Amino acid sequence: MTKKSRPISVAAALAVFVGLAIAWSTGGLSLAQDSSKAKGSLDKVFPSSNKCKRCHERVFEEWEASPLSRSIHSPAFRASLDEYLAFAGSKDKALCLRCHAPHVNEFVDQVQVFVAQVQSGDPAIDGVGCTQCHLIKQVDRARHPPVPKYEPGKTLFGPYKDFVQNLAHQSLELDLFRKSDLCLNCHLSVPAAANLGKANDLLGGWESSKAIKAGKECQTCHMPEQVGESANGENKRKVANHTFPGRIGKLRQEAAKLEIETSVKGDQTKVTVKVQSLVPHNLPTTHPAWAKVVLDLAIKGKNLKTVFAEQRVYGRVFADAKGQKTSFDFMAVKVLEDTVLKPEETRVETFTFPTPKDTRSFDVEALLSYAPVTGPAAFLQRIEAESSKGAQDPVFQPIPIVKQAVNVPLQ
Ligand code: HEC
Ligand code: HEC
Ligand code: HEC
Ligand code: HEC
Ligand code: HEC
Structure with missing residues (x-):
């Protein structure tokens, strides 16, 4: 270092120091000064x-x-x-x-x-x-x-x-x-x-x-x-609010209304469940491709034992280039089946089953929920192996949306 250059470098060092001090005292945020990508990490x-x-x-x-x-x-x-x-x-x-x-x-x-x-x-x-x-x-x-x-x-x-x-x-x-x-x-x-x-x-x-x-x-x-x-x-x-309520949070309860109607005709009983989506877009959104919403109907007879259960699935079934079903949308070339609930759609589901016996009444329970992940066994095992919660990882758990139950008396 020569004598001549010294005062300059001291000034420069000072400038850098002051600059840093200002940056720090003003919050230490280092947003890039311009849109040049090369400059900033x-x-x-x-x-x-x-x-x-x-x-x-x-x-x-x-x-x-x-x-x-x-x-x-x-x-x-x-x-x-x-x-x-x-x-x-x-x-x-x-x-x-x-x-x-x-x-x-x-x-x-x-x-x-x-x-x-x-x-x-x-x-x-x-x-x-x-x-x-x-x-x-x-x-x-x-x-x-x-x-x-x-x-x-x-x-x-x-x-x-x-x-x-x-x-x-x-x-x-x-x-x-x-x-x-x-x-x-x-x-x-x-x-x-x-x-x-x-x-x-x-x-x-x-x-x-x-x-x-x-x-x-x-x-x-x-x-x-x-x-x-x-x-x-x-x-x-x-x-x-930045919690972005969706699957998590109270918004879920505003997703749909369920209405149950039951008609008992001797040995046969018919239940209709009206699923009214209040969501102004598809439910579910079908990415990832395994995303599904399911309606579970359960009939509970004597001693609250389940005597009948059936499910309806809302989602998309995708096929890959070989025509096989796939849980990955990036492999999909075709939609085989589309049952998503369209914006604000009302879907009526009908279930028929033998009227429960030896009981003075039975319960009809309908539950709408987000379904857990599905896919190839190796994929599911890997998720389980890598999660700190193992098989308890949230992706393996259903998330309830809304529930409705009625008791139906029998003569
Ligand atoms: C030194 C404190 C400070 C830091 C650090 C800071 N902010 Fe702010 N920010 C503020 C203040 C004060 C306001 C004004 C709030 C108001 O008007 O009520 C604000 C406003 C905003 C707004 C609203 C702007 C508008 O016009 O609507 C956004 C967005 C924002 N900040 C994002 C960020 C983000 C992202 C970061 C981190 C990269 C950040 N802020 C870091 C203090 C800060
Ligand atoms: C997915 C996009 C998204 C992300 C991520 C996000 N914001 Fe925002 N933020 C928004 C939108 C959109 C609004 C305006 C919403 C409105 O007014 O309806 C907003 C509003 C704000 C405001 C003003 C209103 C308020 O709530 O204070 C601040 C400040 C802010 N954001 C800071 C942040 C900070 C800090 C983070 C990270 C911790 C963040 N945002 C993450 C999209 C986002
Ligand atoms: C009138 C209210 C309303 C508006 C507007 C709305 N949503 Fe929703 N959204 C809902 C409800 C209710 C649900 C279902 C319950 C839940 O998961 O929160 C939902 C669910 C979602 C989900 C999760 C769905 C899933 O299958 O995992 C996403 C993502 C989403 N909305 C994104 C959006 C986007 C993007 C927009 C704007 C184009 C939007 N929503 C507009 C009410 C709304
Ligand atoms: C840069 C991309 C990006 C933008 C912009 C963005 N999102 Fe998202 N959003 C995502 C991703 C990715 C996820 C999934 C996060 C995860 O679970 O891994 C997500 C998840 C969500 C969820 C949760 C869905 C659920 O199933 O619970 C909601 C709600 C949501 N976003 C709403 C919004 C809204 C409202 C805006 C606009 C203000 C917005 N997002 C903007 C990428 C984005
Ligand atoms: C166009 C934007 C977009 C692209 C591209 C995208 N995602 Fe997503 N991803 C989202 C959004 C938005 C959500 C939240 C969806 C919701 O909850 O409805 C999401 C959710 C997910 C989820 C579930 C939440 C989680 O984090 O576990 C997985 C897994 C996922 N994406 C994987 C992928 C993979 C793998 C790819 C590449 C093949 C991909 N995504 C490409 C936007 C995107």
Whole structure:
């Protein structure tokens, strides 16, 4: 080092030090300064959700409890990603991550890093974290499925026009955040099943449902409005619940109504169950392909013993290129059977069975629930082996939606 250059490097070092000190005191957020991908590493461009927690504790805790925070963590996802990679060979390796860890779209050359993170079973990167949504500037609905346009930078997009300024990031109101469009790029259809075209529309004719025509957006039901602090210590205002109620949460109880009618004609009894879906889109959404909703009918006679039981299944049965049934939509080329409940559809199911004997009454019980995972034995065993809960992993448990029971007297 020469004498001449010394004052310059001291100044430079000082500048760096001051810069760091400012960055730290203003929240230590290191959002990239421009949209140049080459400049920032993965977590500079898409800082981890942990970085937002300090100021957005309420939102963070809600998000942490939501399925979105676990979008690349479940043993079921890990096992199916591997099935996909084995099947797809050299085709689009990023496909599953395009929605489950959508920042891969900005770092396609690093797809191996993402895959390795998933395979580790304990990823250090976010799946669908805060910035994976709040850096979306635009969603191109002209394309099917719609494509998000990220604008990485220090501005975070959100619903507020009248936001309070803060030192960590700039804010900008985008109407997109109050609109279904934001959600559609991941929820409309899975491109893996491209061969199926419209046949694997996940939501069905949602746009012509009564709820959507009445002005509801995905957020109305899945990010319900509440009053609270948007950032720690700020005034209470209208905020959006980030637990994303769906299979988890109370929203489930608003999914459907069941109505039971029974007619006893001597030895034969007929039960009709009216299943009225209140959901403005398909139920279930058929990704992953094993996703199913089932209606279980049970007749309980003397001593509450089950004397008759039958099931109806709502979902899609897919076939692969060899014509075999498959539990993986990425292998599907054809839909063999489609029984999903269409938006706000009412389905009437009829059951007939011998009238229970030796009893003065019997019970009719109807239960609608999300069914557990199904698939090849090796796939199920792998999920079980990899889950810290083994056979108790949530994916093996049914999730009740609604229940209805009546007691029918006999003369
Ligand atoms: C970047 C892609 C992406 C975007 C954008 C997105 N989601 Fe999702 N969403 C997912 C993924 C992936 C899952 C599944 C997470 C898991 O369980 O692995 C999911 C799960 C959900 C669930 C839970 C479903 C269940 O079965 O319980 C709800 C509800 C949901 N999202 C609603 C929304 C809403 C509302 C929006 C728009 C405000 C939205 N999502 C935007 C990718 C996305
Ligand atoms: C277009 C976006 C999109 C793509 C592409 C996509 N997924 Fe999903 N995935 C979702 C959404 C949204 C959900 C939540 C669905 C719901 O609950 O209705 C989900 C749920 C899942 C689940 C159940 C939840 C969990 O985490 O265990 C699995 C497993 C899964 N996806 C695997 C895959 C695999 C494997 C691929 C690649 C072949 C893939 N996904 C591609 C959007 C996508
Ligand atoms: C130093 C504290 C701080 C940190 C760190 C921080 N924020 Fe904020 N953020 C705020 C404050 C304050 C507001 C304004 C809240 C209000 O207006 O009620 C805000 C507002 C927002 C908004 C609403 C913007 C709008 O116009 O609708 C979003 C979205 C947001 N932050 C996302 C994030 C994300 C994502 C992170 C992490 C990458 C983050 N914030 C980190 C303090 C912070
Ligand atoms: C799946 C996309 C998605 C994810 C993931 C997500 N948000 Fe949001 N966020 C939204 C949408 C959409 C709104 C606006 C909802 C509305 O107003 O109807 C919103 C609103 C907000 C707001 C303003 C309202 C409020 O509730 O305070 C803040 C702040 C915010 N988000 C921060 C965050 C932070 C921090 C995280 C991560 C812990 C996060 N968001 C994760 C989509 C998302
Ligand atoms: C009028 C309220 C309402 C609106 C609007 C709405 N949903 Fe739903 N959604 C529900 C109900 C009710 C359920 C079923 C119960 C449950 O799982 O929460 C559901 C279920 C879901 C599920 C889980 C289904 C499954 O089979 O795993 C996803 C994912 C979902 N909705 C996404 C969306 C998206 C994306 C939009 C916007 C296009 C949307 N919803 C609009 C009420 C609504």
